[in-house]
Amino acid sequence: MRFKDQVYFVRENMKKNKMRIFMTVLATAMGTAFLIVLASVAFGLHGTLIKEILQQETINQVNIYGKEDAEGSGITDQDITYFESLDNVRAVKKSNRLDQAPQVVINDYAATADVVAVDFEALEKGGTTLQSGRYPRAANEVVVGVDFDQTLVEIGADDNAIYDEENERRATSYYQGKLVDQTLTMTIERQIDPDTFEEKAFPLTIVGVKEEPAEEWQRDQSVTISYALLQQFSDYTQTQNAALYPPDENMTFSYQEIALQSDNLEHVTALSETLNDEGYFAYSVAAELKQINLLFTIAKAGLVFIGTIAIIIASIGIFNTMTMAVTERAPDIGIMKAIGASPKTIKQIFLLESSFIGILGALIGTAVSYLISMLVNVGLPLILGTVFEDTVPEGFKFSSIPPSLVLIAFLICLIVTLVSGSRPAKKATRIDVLSALRREL
Template identity: 40%
Template sequence: MLFKDQVDFVRQHIKKNKLRVFMTILAATMGCAFLIVLASIGFGIQDTMRKEILEDQVITEVEVYTNDGEALDISKISAVEHVNAIVQRTRMDVMTVSQLENRSLEGNMALTNFAEEQKSNLKLSEGRMPTKDNEIIVGYQFAENLLTDAERNQMEQNIEEEAEPIGGYKESLIGKTVTMSLQSYESDEAFPENWNFTIVGVTEKPAKDWIVDTNILLDDSWKDKFQEVYNASVEGENPDLFYSSSKIYTSSLEHVKSVTEELKGMGYSVYSVSEQLEQLDVFFMAFKIGLIFVGTIAVLIASIGIFNTMTMAVTERTREIGVMKAIGASPKLIQRLFLMESAWIGIIGTVLAVIISYVVSFLANWILPMIVGAALGEDSFEELSMTFSLIPWQLVVIASVISISVAMISGWRPARKATKIDVIQALRQEL
């Protein structure tokens, strides 16, 4: 019997029991769709958390920590392959007071090497990188936190009344000159000297809304000058004014892990986003395997319907099987015909399940943010980039293999039973 004839044979018998076959396909579809949708939750949550991590920090950044009093071996680290920049930001243990016209801001200042900052791909929302020692870069929220005394009092009142804050500098800061002075945390008096700096750049908006960036970045050539002013203004023993943080930037994300391992080999304590992602991937691997296992149970339940349908098909076709054997049909051919029928049920059920799963996933990602936002009373929740369900092609392949394999296994036993039917008894069976 040609393969085309075998397909026609299977199709004809399926048409004879449309309702029963339809219900069997429906059960297989529901089981496979449940498997895909359930597992897609794990993929969706993992995708959301990976995006949160990658948006929250520079993905090529490796934080380096040294023992107390130990300095980084810059030349040795620079020789490490794929190290793109070494950024050391030095902060001062004093408060920085910035004055622009009649507005002021108390914040933090960091000394840095702008050449290395540029190599690390420091992003600016406007302006450029400094080229002179009296040029600075300020944080994205620097302008809105430059307040007059009246605005500061009004803001304190608004906070007590839980009202929206007002004020801030509304114009562009590029090209503006700010006067800065230093003030000890232990005293309200500022040090006698102050300096004028020109703002030439504003950093990019932080990835998280709750982060407020009012930092000031200036060239590290000012370190000795600030230390001198501090020593002259503080009586008694002068502790070290500065403390540093060091960050290594690799050429791409794929090299973060190798650079991290090499820095550990040098004896440094390091932290990078790759380590966090690895821990996250291990957790979600176990989580997704658990979801797929639970979903497979639904497919196995659906297999009971396929088994019953195929068993009934063998029973109803006993005489037909006897005729086929009498005219020379081999047991392998008979078995293949019934396996093709069970496989057809599995394939149709899987195709429908995949289509339904993508529709459910789309609706979930569209509707659930609105429902959760309404339940929590947060109108902006639906605007968050949160993925509730994600169906990658790997999940479709895994679910399809499981569903079709279970369908064929369910039809194997009835198919074997069909090959063992006695020809004489089958022909004696009444129509």
């Protein structure tokens, strides 16, 4: 018997009991939809998280926070030389945070600044670009964060002019002038003895403004200086990173934060492992990504398993429907066998019928799942916004249905329906021709 004819047969048989078939398909569709929607949450959240991580500039970086045998000396120039000698390292980004918050003044505006010293040459080599201006070339040149203007407050301005009723900064109170080429006076304090402090003003020039941070919610209000300028501040304070401590005669210099920029994302994990093996405390987002992927893979598998239970429950319906179909059609099966239908043909027809129910259920279930997924992605942020007054980041996806999930659901559905249909199909092949012809079944 040709497959085309088997399909025709099955279609005709299914038409005979539309309501029962409809209910069974409905149960299968519900099971499939449950599986897909459940797992789609893990897929959605995973996708969003990965997207967030990949958006970060730091994805190609390995951060180093120290080394095991440093004995307090931290990361030194010797270590930097070693890092630069490693394969697949495009740039070694160094940074030290100033251990005091100096006052900065531009024209009539002042602020307390967050100052970070970096190796501008390494940044440029690493591909970090500026929004405007250029990288510093002299020690007294600095770049500022894109939100630096928001920290500046007009000297002597009334509080009401600066803050609104809700104690938020008024946009009109921000520094409105241009930043590049402006002179910025930074006042550095030093401690002579526990009770005596003095200060010195360093006139600097802003030569560039940094790019917007990767995340919408991040603010960059920092002032970035060169290591040469940090050295000038340390020479003045006689402390490491210009800390407000009494002068330290045994002061040694070490780098606070090191980020190795890899030439390729694929090399980041290997680089991270090499550094850890060498005794450095290395951390990379890419390595964390591996952990996240593993965690989400487990979560997805767990959710698919729970969803499969729903399909198994639906398969009880298929088993019931197919068993009833075999019982009802016993005389017809007997006639077919008497004419010459082989047990294999009879089995194929019934297995095909249960597969049809499964495929139809999976198709409807998938369509419904896409609809639910779409509604969840649109509706849940609205509900969260209305009920909890919480905003969801732009592009955040609660639910995502990749083709692989649809394929998994289809396969599970097909296997489960075939298994549940196999026993009734086997029963059909065992129908005794004579009993069937006598209508004894």
